[in-house]
Amino acid sequence: MKSFDYIRAESLSDASKAMGDGAQLIAGGTNLLDLMKLQIMSPDRVIDITRLPGLSDVAPYKDGVKIGALVSNSDLAADPKIKALYPVLTRAIVAGASGQIRNKASTGGNLLQRTRCPYFYDTSMACNKRAPGTGCSAHGGAGRMLAILGTSDDCMAAHPSDMAVALRALEAHVEITSANGETREVGLDTLYRLPGDRPDLETTLAEGEIITAVILPAPVKGSVQSYRKVRDRASYAFALVSVAAVVTMDGDKIDTASLAFGGVGVRPWKDAQVDALLHGQTPDQALFAKAADRLLAQAKPHPEAEFKRPLVKRALIAALREATGLAPATAGTDKTRDAV
Amino acid sequence: MKTELKVNGQLHTLDHDPRMTLLDALRDDLHLTGTKKGCDHGQCGACTVLLDGRRINACLTLAAMHDGCEITTIEGLGEPENLSALQTAFVSKDGYQCGYCTPGQIMSATGMMDEVRAGDPSHVSTDLSGDVPFDDAEIAERMSGNLCRCSAYPFIREAIAMAAEVKK
Ligand SMILES: Cc1cc2nc3c(=O)[nH]c(=O)nc-3n(C[C@H](O)[C@H](O)[C@H](O)COP(=O)(O)OP(=O)(O)OC[C@H]3O[C@@H](n4cnc5c(N)ncnc54)[C@H](O)[C@@H]3O)c2cc1C
Ligand code: FES
Ligand code: FES
Numbered sequence: 077m078k079s080f081d082y083i084r085a086e087s088l089s090d091a092s093k094a095m096g097d098g099a100q101l102i103a104g105g106t107n108l109l110d111l112m113k114l115q116i117m118s119p120d121r122v123i124d125i126t127r128l129p130g131l132s133d134v135a136p137y138k139d140g141v142k143i144g145a146l147v148s149n150s151d152l153a154a155d156p157k158i159k160a161l162y163p164v165l166t167r168a169i170v171a172g173a174s175g176q177i178r179n180k181a182s183t184g185g186n187l188l189q190r191t192r193c194p195y196f197y198d199t200s201m202a203c204n205k206r207a208p209g210t211g212c213s214a215h216g217g218a219g220r221m222l223a224i225l226g227t228s229d230d231c232m233a234a235h236p237s238d239m240a241v242a243l244r245a246l247e248a249h250v251e252i253t254s255a256n257g258e259t260r261e262v263g264l265d266t267l268y269r270l271p272g273d274r275p276d277l278e279t280t281l282a283e284g285e286i287i288t289a290v291i292l293p294a295p296v297k298g299s300v301q302s303y304r305k306v307r308d309r310a311s312y313a314f315a316l317v318s319v320a321a322v323v324t325m326d327g328d329k330i331d332t333a334s335l336a337f338g339g340v341g342v343r344p345w346k347d348a349q350v351d352a353l354l355h356g357q358t359p360d361q362a363l364f365a366k367a368a369d370r371l372l373a374q375a376k377p378h379p380e381a382e383f384k385r386p387l388v389k390r391a392l393i394a395a396l397r398e399a400t401g402l403a404p405a406t407a408g409t410d411k412t413r414d415a416v
Numbered sequence: 417m418k419t420e421l422k423v424n425g426q427l428h429t430l431d432h433d434p435r436m437t438l439l440d441a442l443r444d445d446l447h448l449t450g451t452k453k454g455c456d457h458g459q460c461g462a463c464t465v466l467l468d469g470r471r472i473n474a475c476l477t478l479a480a481m482h483d484g485c486e487i488t489t490i491e492g493l494g495e496p497e498n499l500s501a502l503q504t505a506f507v508s509k510d511g512y513q514c515g516y517c518t519p520g521q522i523m524s525a526t527g528m529m530d531e532v533r534a535g536d537p538s539h540v541s542t543d544l545s546g547d548v549p550f551d552d553a554e555i556a557e558r559m560s561g562n563l564c565r566c567s568a569y570p571f572i573r574e575a576i577a578m579a580a581e582v583k584k
Contacts, residue, residue, distance in 0.1 A: 082434035154536040159544040170539045174561020311560035407542045
């Protein structure tokens with residue numbers, strides 16, 4: 077690890093002021109320290125935000141819930157409001173990492189964790205995300221973990237977060253606070269950039285901006301929510317593909333469906349056309365297959381990630397079968413409750 | 417820089433480089449070598465300790481971030497003459513072969529049992545609202561952050577189930 081100055085921020089403005097070139101915030105540290113040990117990231121200032129006041133609560137906010145950026149992944153998953161009203165978020169979190177890591181990992185840090193692309197991790201290889209302009213070693217290389225949606229010639233790295241996939245299905249916003257104390261709220265589609273020709277620029281956060289909260293809109297009453305993750309081993313592995321679904325029914329037809337996908341996108345993936353295609357339809361296998369085909373219309377898999385097409389299709393079908401009641405619910409599928 | 421840690425009930429003041437992880441502070445500065453370094457990247461669980469009562473990987477956090485915090489390591493759990501229920505269960509069920517992962521397994525299981533008692537859900541819990549069953553599937557899922565290179569998993573799970581019975 078390269079040496080750095082350790083700065084413990086006592087206030088948000090303290091932290092913002094210390095930010096800038098060469099600085100990194102640290103929350104749980106479970107991603108940043110891993111990357112610093114490998115010298116993939118080597119900040120000269122590390123700003124500890126874990127003692128900032130007021131960022132550790134899950135509290136009612138407008139019609140929904142506000143989650144402080146420092147709330148741990150474990151506490152968020154176990155929160156009674158989240159389990160009852162937004163169960164897909166609980167399910168996505170407990171499908172990721174390990175008990176130890178979730179106890180440390182923060183809401184803000186989880187959103188901003190870096191990709192697990194093997195070439196990003198291998199400092200002896202070219203990688204446009206880690207070292208801009210050096211090229212992308214995934215061309216002609218190993219492709220199993222790569223994204224198939226939103227990729228560019230310069231980068232195919234997948235976004236690794238499970239939590240963020242559920243947040244996209246729930247249409248969550250992030251609250252961002254700037255150095256002068258002003259806040260703005262943006263959706264995850266605005267927070268995360270597509271790689272294009274600058275895969276090193278991953279978010280739209282400006283210098284000195286800190287994620288202070290995640291905001292969940294009003295709960296989707298009477299919905300069934302499902303998170304389905306497929307990985308190389310039964311636990312403690314990143315997603316090959318994952319599907320988050322929030323579905324309401326009107327009689328025997330689908331009223332609303334909000335789907336999001338992990339493991340396949342350069343950012344937690346959502347496609348409004350997929351949701352629209354399901355709206356008002358009678359759920360059946362053919363409809364679900366059509367939704368998957370719509371999702372995959374623009375997919376450009378690396379040859380070794382070609383398997384993700386049929387895999388995400390099957391995962392989508394399986395998740396929707398449970399969410400619409402065509403198949404009995406298994407662990408991962410929950411009906412929201414009316415109150416906490 | 418200076419950091420004060422309360423480890424197994426005893427206060428220590430460390431004078432250290434900011435780069436020092438909690439794991440290296442415990443092993444190299446405080447000579448508490450029961451906590452093991454396996455991967456140093458959060459992938460194996462050998463370094464599991466309790467931080468203010470909750471299990472974490474000591475390799476993925478900085479000592480500097482824990483000024484004033486309480487740490488419990490395997491040395492603080494019990495002594496040869498006075499073992500914790502989990503330590504006793506690991507001995508009687510042979511929950512190890514080489515023993516390298518064992519301190520991490522026991523610290524992790526100690527934290528995990530509290531999580532189950534609090535009703536925290538896991539990936540295999542069928543119901544998010546109710547009590548969590550303490551069955552083999554739950555134990556396996558909740559312990560997936562602890563690898564055992566000798567693959568003593570069946571006996572590790574038996575030992576944890578046995579300790580849970582004792583605690584009831
Ligand atoms: C072995 C292993 C397995 C894992 N498996 C999974 C998995 O299956 N699924 C999954 O989703 N994740 C997995 N993870 C990743 C884990 O979820 C992340 O490491 C964790 O969520 C990061 O949170 P943190 O608070 O520790 O972030 P940190 O490491 O503290 O920070 C990460 C980044 O976010 C920035 N940051 C932190 N907080 C803020 C803020 N409030 N505002 C702005 N920037 C901020 C930091 O500057 C840093 O760049 C795994 C990790 C490990 C080590
Ligand atoms: S040494 Fe910390 S998890 Fe492996
Ligand atoms: S007993 Fe040898 S690693 Fe677990």
